[in-house]
Amino acid sequence: KIFGESGSQIVIEEFLTGPEVSVLSFTDGKTVVPMVSSMDHKRALDGDMGPNTGGMGTVAPNPYYTPEIARECMETIFLPTIHAMQKEGRPFQGCLYFGLMLTPKGPKVIEYNCRFGDPETQVVLPLLKTDLVEIMQAIWEEKLDQLEIQWKDESAACVVMASGGYPKKYTTGLPISGLDENGQIEGCFVYHAGTKLEDGKILTSGGRVLGVTATADSLRNALKTAYAGVEKITFQNAHYRKDIGQRALKALPEL
């Protein structure tokens, strides 16, 4: 009963296995344009152990999401979803999030969200070449089919630094050291998720505190830079996964 009355009903679902892929997409209700794929790491601890969290880190692109799988997803999931919403008289415009699992029986939808993902966005948007405002305008004007959306030929990695104990009980208000006066680290972009500024000091204020993100010519190099950034930042009981991107690296050819 930790969730009160919502715990009175139990839903039993099929247990699906396989690599997870997050595909955020732009849609104006008629056209759907998938963004660069990404991979979230939902469990709190290394080796995909421990409780589920909002996401402990991400990489993009997701090497399990091959062009062939992308084509299959477009035909069997993305377009049917957009067309079904149109048919119901509820066309959706904006960012549609497809949370997929690549099972032995093919790609399956785990969840839909009508929003960007966190921490997927942290690795997807830095790879976007086209101006996001131009894309938003095309969505608004229902002209997405007339826009060529371009992506950088790079990889991105984000390592989430969380408060010790997250996603269960954790302490906040702890000073964070290692960040510069803009709350950043050289070579990375640090997203502030659970921080606050008090008397000129940056303090923790949530479960997932920082998303330390880097882009590079390869996933290996993006991970190296993001982890080098993480090493420079400290706060009491800081917790982060040491294996972000390891599963993705296994799917890539050895260089």
Ligand code: GLY
């Ligand atoms: N990272 C999972 C989500 O944004 O729902």
